[in-house]
Amino acid sequence: MNEVAVLGAGMHPWGKWGRSFIEYGTAAARAALADAGIGWADVRSVVGAGTIRCGYPGHVAGAAFAQALGWQGTRVTSVYAACASGAQAIDTARAQILSGIAEVVLVVGADSAPKGFFAPAGGDRPDDPDWLRFRLLGATNPAYFALYARRRMALHGDTPDDFARVKVKNAAAGALNPYARYRTAVSAGQVAASPVVADPLRLLDVCATSDGGAALVLSSMEYARRHGAGDPVRIRAVSTVTPVYPRTEPGLPDIATDSAVAAGPPAPGFRESIARAAYEEAALGPEDLSLAEVYDLSTALELQWYEDLGLCPEGEGAGLLRDGATALGGRIPVNASGGLASFGEAVPAQAIAQVCELTWQLRGTAGERQVTGARAGMTANQGLFGHGSAVVAVS
Amino acid sequence: MVAGWFTKSDDEEGFRLLGTRCGACSAVFFPREDALCRNPACAGGVLTEVALSKRGRVWSYTDGRYRPPAPYVSDPESGWQPYTLLAVELAAERMVVLGQAVPGVTVADLSVGTEVEVVPGILSEDADTVWTTWQWRPVEEER
Ligand SMILES: [Zn+2]
Numbered sequence: 001m002n003e004v005a006v007l008g009a010g011m012h013p014w015g016k017w018g019r020s021f022i023e024y025g026t027a028a029a030r031a032a033l034a035d036a037g038i039g040w041a042d043v044r045s046v047v048g049a050g051t052i053r054c055g056y057p058g059h060v061a062g063a064a065f066a067q068a069l070g071w072q073g074t075r076v077t078s079v080y081a082a083c084a085s086g087a088q089a090i091d092t093a094r095a096q097i098l099s100g101i102a103e104v105v106l107v108v109g110a111d112s113a114p115k116g117f118f119a120p121a122g123g124d125r126p127d128d129p130d131w132l133r134f135r136l137l138g139a140t141n142p143a144y145f146a147l148y149a150r151r152r153m154a155l156h157g158d159t160p161d162d163f164a165r166v167k168v169k170n171a172a173a174g175a176l177n178p179y180a181r182y183r184t185a186v187s188a189g190q191v192a193a194s195p196v197v198a199d200p201l202r203l204l205d206v207c208a209t210s211d212g213g214a215a216l217v218l219s220s221m222e223y224a225r226r227h228g229a230g231d232p233v234r235i236r237a238v239s240t241v242t243p244v245y246p247r248t249e250p251g252l253p254d255i256a257t258d259s260a261v262a263a264g265p266p267a268p269g270f271r272e273s274i275a276r277a278a279y280e281e282a283a284l285g286p287e288d289l290s291l292a293e294v295y296d297l298s299t300a301l302e303l304q305w306y307e308d309l310g311l312c313p314e315g316e317g318a319g320l321l322r323d324g325a326t327a328l329g330g331r332i333p334v335n336a337s338g339g340l341a342s343f344g345e346a347v348p349a350q351a352i353a354q355v356c357e358l359t360w361q362l363r364g365t366a367g368e369r370q371v372t373g374a375r376a377g378m379t380a381n382q383g384l385f386g387h388g389s390a391v392v393a394v395s
Numbered sequence: 396m397v398a399g400w401f402t403k404s405d406d407e408e409g410f411r412l413l414g415t416r417c418g419a420c421s422a423v424f425f426p427r428e429d430a431l432c433r434n435p436a437c438a439g440g441v442l443t444e445v446a447l448s449k450r451g452r453v454w455s456y457t458d459g460r461y462r463p464p465a466p467y468v469s470d471p472e473s474g475w476q477p478y479t480l481l482a483v484e485l486a487a488e489r490m491v492v493l494g495q496a497v498p499g500v501t502v503a504d505l506s507v508g509t510e511v512e513v514v515p516g517i518l519s520e521d522a523d524t525v526w527t528t529w530q531w532r533p534v535e536e537e538r
Contacts, residue, residue: 116464117461117463117464119463119464119465120466122465122466124466126396126397131466132397132426133493134463134464134465134466134467135396135466135467135468136396136397136518136528137480137493137494137495138459138463138467138469138478138480138495139459139463139480139493140459140461140463140464143457143459143480146457146458147454147455147456147457147480147482148455149457150455150456150457150507151454151455151482151507154455154506154507154508155507195460196460197460197461198457198458198459198460198480199457199458199460199502200457201457245433245434245435245436246422246434246490248489248490248491249491250454250482250491250493255425255426255492255493256425256426256490256491256492256493257490257491257492258422258433258490259422259423259424259425259488259489259490260489260490261421261422261423261488261489261490262417262420262421262422262434262436262437263420263422263434263436
């Protein structure tokens with residue numbers, strides 16, 4: 001197996017702290033290095049997951065963290081793939097390790113998110129689909145999540161109460177996580193009483209924008225053994241696939257789907273194909289998972305992931321939730337960390353934070369939110385413009 | 396702003412979205428794709444302009460209860476009026492096209508499967524310019 005070891009995991013608590021993303025990333029990196037039991041000087045490659053500020057994607061990633069930690073001549077890489085940036089940073093680090101370019105790699109992602117809706121950079125840019133969807137349609141991210149949610153209601157009979165149950169579940173888990181921004185229980189009544197953002201989704205159905213940072217120290221299995229980590233958590237698969245033409249579900253930030261006239265819709269669809277690629281590479285299936293961390297940008301989207309990950313058949317996500325299977329203590333806990341519902345979105349950090357959670361769960365050190373006997377976990381999300389993202393880790 | 400995305404006609408009956416069609420594989424593109432066919436199985440054909448179906452059925456719908464950020468244009472001095480957003484499935488083109496509903500249509504007026512048609516509308520206007528756009532309007536019951 002092409003496995004790499006997770007030697008260390010670290011986070012900066014998420015929230016609206018009003019500080020620089022570099023502070024969050026550096027704090028997370030130091031925590032991951034301490035957790036790995038190695039020094040910054042031992043790191044010969046750093047990969048930063050980029051965010052976009054001031055028009056310089058990547059300026060704020062690998063080099064920014066390497067400078068903050070102290071220039072020491074290490075190999076440096078910056079990757080940007082919107083919400084999949086963290087997974088691509090992990091994938092890059094893994095490829096360096098497996099190819100023998102580097103033995104131990106520091107992966108860092110952090111952000112200081114602006115308040116309110118994410119919006120495109122300024123200027124008149126009608127050749128940019130992300131600019132166009134705001135200018136022509138006023139279509140915010142929650143608007144797309146709401147289109148998916150309403151479609152689920154029509155197709156599968158999901159209800160706003162089902163969506164609220166996701167928030168209640170994730171808030172209960174997040175209350176047990178010291179890194180989460182929101183650490184209080186939420187009731188279904190509170191979700192129902194929150195204002196509608198984009199019908200049928202309410203404020204508490206949609207994740208907030210947050211500051212946060214997350215980091216991992218990855219190494220070759222041989223390096224891990226030399227450093228006394230004989231049986232580390234291992235990353236067994238990283239999926240970063242694109243959709244297959246024609247993409248037939250409206251995807252952020254596009255204004256229309258591909259036409260299915262020239263070629264029939266692919267099976268499986270995009271999100272499902274992200275999971276499938278990860279399962280194939282890891283040589284395991286949904287029945288082998290102890291837990292999953294999925295991108296709950298909206299409560300309704302979490303139900304969709306249940307189906308796309310194969311945790312239940314299509315259309316039965318709400319049933320799986322109602323049965324308690326995906327809650328802590330259930331058959332297959334999803335978002336034991338509390339998910340984005342509890343963290344909020346710090347774009348380049350989130351896919352890395354998901355793997356931090358898997359690491360702690362697979363080590364058995366997740367405290368009150370520990371999934372008993374966790375042996376394998378999967379993360380899933382997708383980045384704007386068609387970036388797949390899933391990671392499988394095992395203990 | 397989006398040259399060639401829809402007909403210039405203000406006449407509702409003649410108003411259409413404009414896409415392109417590949418001469419080799421017949422794939423349709425909206426927004427228009429004028430450079431290269433994006434079908435990976437296609438060797439590449441000539442892309443010619445084509446008017447899309449006037450009518451389609453609602454794939455899904457929502458609204459915007461909060462004012463979207465720029466570059467969406469709205470008057471910050473006036474109260475926010477939610478707009479309704481539709482994703483509409485065009486049967487002949489086998490694609491889904493997003494668009495705002497005509498003013499006055501709310502989510503309460505819609506369901507998945509509702510038949511709608513494309514009509515010209517006003518996106519925004521200032522002293523010098525009226526920005527036209529496409530909007531979806533529920534089709535009146537025909538008797
Ligand atoms: Zn073609």
